[in-house]
Amino acid sequence: xxxxxxxxxxxxxxxxxxxxxxxxxxxxxxxxxxxxxxxxxxxxxxxxxxxxxxxxxxxxxxxxxxxxxxxxxxxxxxxxxxxxxxxxxxxxxxxxxxxxxxxxxxxxxxxxxxxxxxxxxxxxxxxxxxxxxxxxxxxxxxxxxxxxxxxxxxxxxxxxxxxxxxxxxxxxxxxxxxxxxxxxxxxxxxxxxxxxxxxxxxxxxxxxxxxxxxxxxxxxxxxxxxxxxxxxxxxxxxxxxxxxxxxxxxxxxxxxxxxxxxxxxxxxxxxxxxxxxxxxxxxxxxxxxxxxxxxxxxxxxxxxxxxxxxxxxxxxxxxxxxxxxxxxxxxxxxxxxxxxxxxxxxxxxxxxxxxxxxxxxxxxxxxxxxxxxxxxxxxxxxxxxxxxxxxxxxxxxxxxxxxxxxxxxxxxxxxxxxxxxx
Amino acid sequence: xxxxxxxxxxxxxxxxxxxxxxxxxxxxxxxxxxxxxxxxxxxxxxxxxxxxxxxxxxxxxxxxxxxxxxxxxxxxxxxxxxxxxxxxxxxxxxxxxxxxxxxxxxxxxxxxxxxxxxxxxxxxxxxxxxxxxxxxxxxxxxxxxxxxxxxxxxxxxxxxxxxxxxxxxxxxxxxxxxxxxxxxxxxxxxxxxxxxxxxxxxxxxxxxxxxxxxxxxxxxxxxxxxxxxxxxxxxxxxxxxxxxxxxxxxxxxxxxxxxxxxxxxxxxxxxxxxxxxxxxxxxxxxxxxxxxxxxxxxxxxxxxxxxxxxxxxxxxxxxxxxxxxxxxxxxxxxxxxxxxxxxxxxxxxxxxxxxxxxxxxxxxxxxxxxxxxxxxxxxxxxxxxxxxxxxxxxxxxxxxxxxxxxxxxxxxxxxxxxxxxx
Numbered sequence: 001x002x003x004x005x006x007x008x009x010x011x012x013x014x015x016x017x018x019x020x021x022x023x024x025x026x027x028x029x030x031x032x033x034x035x036x037x038x039x040x041x042x043x044x045x046x047x048x049x050x051x052x053x054x055x056x057x058x059x060x061x062x063x064x065x066x067x068x069x070x071x072x073x074x075x076x077x078x079x080x081x082x083x084x085x086x087x088x089x090x091x092x093x094x095x096x097x098x099x100x101x102x103x104x105x106x107x108x109x110x111x112x113x114x115x116x117x118x119x120x121x122x123x124x125x126x127x128x129x130x131x132x133x134x135x136x137x138x139x140x141x142x143x144x145x146x147x148x149x150x151x152x153x154x155x156x157x158x159x160x161x162x163x164x165x166x167x168x169x170x171x172x173x174x175x176x177x178x179x180x181x182x183x184x185x186x187x188x189x190x191x192x193x194x195x196x197x198x199x200x201x202x203x204x205x206x207x208x209x210x211x212x213x214x215x216x217x218x219x220x221x222x223x224x225x226x227x228x229x230x231x232x233x234x235x236x237x238x239x240x241x242x243x244x245x246x247x248x249x250x251x252x253x254x255x256x257x258x259x260x261x262x263x264x265x266x267x268x269x270x271x272x273x274x275x276x277x278x279x280x281x282x283x284x285x286x287x288x289x290x291x292x293x294x295x296x297x298x299x300x301x302x303x304x305x306x307x308x309x310x311x312x313x314x315x316x317x318x319x320x321x322x323x324x325x326x327x328x329x330x331x332x333x334x335x336x337x338x339x340x341x342x343x344x345x346x347x348x349x350x351x352x353x354x355x356x357x358x359x360x361x362x363x364x365x366x367x368x369x370x371x372x373x374x375x376x377x378x379x380x381x382x383x384x385x386x387x388x389x390x391x392x393x394x395x396x397x398x399x400x401x402x403x404x405x406x407x408x409x410x411x412x413x414x415x416x417x418x419x420x421x422x
Numbered sequence: 423x424x425x426x427x428x429x430x431x432x433x434x435x436x437x438x439x440x441x442x443x444x445x446x447x448x449x450x451x452x453x454x455x456x457x458x459x460x461x462x463x464x465x466x467x468x469x470x471x472x473x474x475x476x477x478x479x480x481x482x483x484x485x486x487x488x489x490x491x492x493x494x495x496x497x498x499x500x501x502x503x504x505x506x507x508x509x510x511x512x513x514x515x516x517x518x519x520x521x522x523x524x525x526x527x528x529x530x531x532x533x534x535x536x537x538x539x540x541x542x543x544x545x546x547x548x549x550x551x552x553x554x555x556x557x558x559x560x561x562x563x564x565x566x567x568x569x570x571x572x573x574x575x576x577x578x579x580x581x582x583x584x585x586x587x588x589x590x591x592x593x594x595x596x597x598x599x600x601x602x603x604x605x606x607x608x609x610x611x612x613x614x615x616x617x618x619x620x621x622x623x624x625x626x627x628x629x630x631x632x633x634x635x636x637x638x639x640x641x642x643x644x645x646x647x648x649x650x651x652x653x654x655x656x657x658x659x660x661x662x663x664x665x666x667x668x669x670x671x672x673x674x675x676x677x678x679x680x681x682x683x684x685x686x687x688x689x690x691x692x693x694x695x696x697x698x699x700x701x702x703x704x705x706x707x708x709x710x711x712x713x714x715x716x717x718x719x720x721x722x723x724x725x726x727x728x729x730x731x732x733x734x735x736x737x738x739x740x741x742x743x744x745x746x747x748x749x750x751x752x753x754x755x756x757x758x759x760x761x762x763x764x765x766x767x768x769x770x771x772x773x774x775x776x777x778x779x780x781x782x783x784x785x786x787x788x789x790x791x792x793x794x795x796x797x798x799x800x801x802x803x804x805x806x807x808x809x810x811x812x813x814x815x816x817x818x819x820x821x822x823x824x825x826x827x828x829x830x831x832x833x834x835x836x837x838x839x840x841x842x843x844x
Contacts (some may be wrong), residue, residue: 036558036835037561037564037833037835038833038835052474054477054478054479055476055477056476057476059832061608062610064608064833066608067607067608069610070610072610073610073611074564074567075568076561076564076835093568093570096569138459139459139498142459142496142498143498145496146497146515158444181569185489186483186485186486186489187485187493188491188494188495189495208548277840411459411460411483411486413458413459413498414458
């Protein structure tokens with residue numbers, strides 16, 4: 001059946017996996033291109049970075065989703081762009097031709113052009129970045145506990161700064177304070193008065209998608225956990241040693257975790273499409289690229305900028321947008337395959353937002369909840385969404401264990417130079 | 423209490439942790455030096471390398487063992503040697519002085535001087551090495567499944583060679599065949615006739631510590647699983663592309679896992695002590711270094727060469743020797759602290775040996791067992807020994823899940839170059 005329609009999907013995130021699953025059941029050939037062989041459950045990345053979960057628990061082999069789908073192929077490669085004229089995706093392992101293409105390539109950290117910050121701060125969008133943060137933070141504790149440190153050096157290493165008051169920043173800051181509590185019980189030779197966590201936010205509020213009372217609640221919970229919340233504070237530079245703020249304040253620190261913004265991945269600029277300021281490609285209401293050459297290229301999720309005519313700004317870069325768009329893009333491509341050009345318009349159904357701030361504490365805006373109840377809801381939603389029955393199970397156990405015992409098992413530093421043998 | 427005896431331990435393996443736990447209960451100051459912040463359960467390293475377990479499950483933070491011991495310090499550093507005259511350990515983070523020193527620094531891979539092999543083959547003694555093997559093997563499957571590979575290239579990438587017929591080599595080869603069975607179900611675009619696992623052993627038998635019938639049984643089980651067992655076969659070279667054997671045969675392969683021998687870590691040569699051919703330091707029957715300067719330096723486990731007068735060769739480098747020696751070394755140091763110079767002589771109690779060859783298959787020599795019963799015994803012993811109540815629990819679940827479902831969740835490739843963004 002050489003003439004089955006060739007469906008190519010770029011990206012194995014929430015949107016890419018969802019639409020690949022839908023096409024795997026159709027009489028088409030599906031090729032998913034991803035630079036990794038796994039799907040990453042990004043909302044829990046902060047838990048890897050703070051030693052709660054293992055990488056294997058939030059990363060799921062892409063091929064495992066498609067065990068029974070003989071029409072599915074994974075092409076592990078980095079997509080570099082699209083030649084719409086010739087209907088091919090360009091990758092670092094050659095070209096892949098398509099009849100229909102879905103761009104679901106996702107987002108990366110936005111350092112807003114500050115090269116120096118980009119070089120020295122930690123992003124938190126990939127497994128590797130989360131492991132880098134974990135290794136670095138744990139290692140700084142070991143370095144600070146060495147007897148020959150000066151007080152200034154020790155304090156600098158024990159100052160952990162998170163930039164960005166969105167869910168990722170809030171969750172990371174909260175989780176860091178809990179990691180510190182555990183370290184406190186075990187590192188007998190370190191003075192924990194030197195240890196601090198700061199959350200820096202450029203605007204006057206955190207968790208912008210939440211109502212104001214939930215924002216205030218979240219700030220209070222963070223403060224109770226020992227986080228210094230700095231609102232209306234802009235970062236202007238970071239050299240790996242001193243964080244410089246716009247108000248002239250300088251914070252000596254060896255750890256700056258950057259959760260202050262996202263932009264589309266670089267390849268989106270090479271798709272022959274019109275892009276928004278954050279690099280996302282503009283899509284029509286039917287999810288096809290604006291002004292696409294042959295009308296057979298769709299974009300969904302974090303890499304797509306979608307607006308109805310009456311909206312002020314494009315939809316946010318969150319998983320539910322991606323998965324809902326996957327359903328409509330699949331439907332529209334199946335219509336095109338059948339010769340029906342009357343495509344469906346995408347309408348986003350907002351399911352609300354939730355953010356956890358630590359053990360037993362979360363905020364949920366729909367229905368409006370805080371505290372332990374919200375935290376339970378957060379856990380339930382994330383467990384249900386976590387890919388794979390087994391992952392659900394061990395993550396649930398690990399979370400229960402962490403909650404009851406207050407320990408963290410993942411506190412191992414794995415990036416010691418291999419060559420540097422004993 | 424500045425005059426508490428200073429006990430310094432080099433190495434957080436089985437011997438080092440055991441003796442540190444014993445001293446943590448005494449009225450002494452304990453400093454453990456290790457280049458890592460975790461204790462590694464080495465017997466299960468092959469399961470990390472074959473995607474069964476996560477790193478966090480076989481690595482346990484050293485400080486967590488000593489949460490309640492305020493007299494315990496971890497000094498994370500690489501020990502480089504000992505100046506016995508001045509009673510100091512030399513590390514890459516300065517010197518640590520001791521009243522009593524226990525060397526428990528362990529072993530590393532022995533390539534028997536073959537530099538080319540060392541450069542291109544995979545060792546399997548550290549977490550990093552196990553992750554390298556995992557990443558490499560999984561990546562080779564993805565590379566081999568690319569449509570543009572030549573048949574020769576594909577076959578070379580799908581030929582997995584394990585060198586060394588000891589427990590590590592046997593377990594690794596068996597586990598690789600199981601990983602392949604799972605890959606077979608998911609990589610629809612690859613011809614699995616190209617995939618093979620070879621186990622190469624220089625002598626005429628595998629598992630030398632086992633009785634001959636168990637050796638034969640193990641070979642049969644390996645063959646049934648699809649492993650080509652090559653006895654009396656010596657490796658003479660490997661350039662990363664072609665493995666050269668002494669008999670002239672050449673095997674094109676991109677994966678050679680070296681489990682053919684161990685030697686003491688390099689620092690043992692810088693302790694001012696007499697060393698055996700494999701780099702281990704000779705110890706007296708009371709576990710003190712032979713001809714030590716002040717009589718206050720002990721060595722235990724894989725880094726120590728111990729013989730009673732009537733033995734043919736030093737005791738093997740296995741965990742039970744290390745932990746039993748830890749008990750006697752602790753006792754002898756406490757005697758010395760109390761002024762008693764009548765030290766106890768170490769006598770090894772052999773508890774038998776066991777090796778697993780895969781799902782439901784193992785051999786145990788004392789009591790003599792094979793098959794599912796031996797495998798159950800192997801699981802039980804390893805679970806009991808695994809550090810930390812939680813690790814026991816999740817590993818047990820994971821093993822049960824793997825056994826029942828025949829899947830492997832850890833098949834994620836994490837070493838993709840970070841800099842190389844989309």
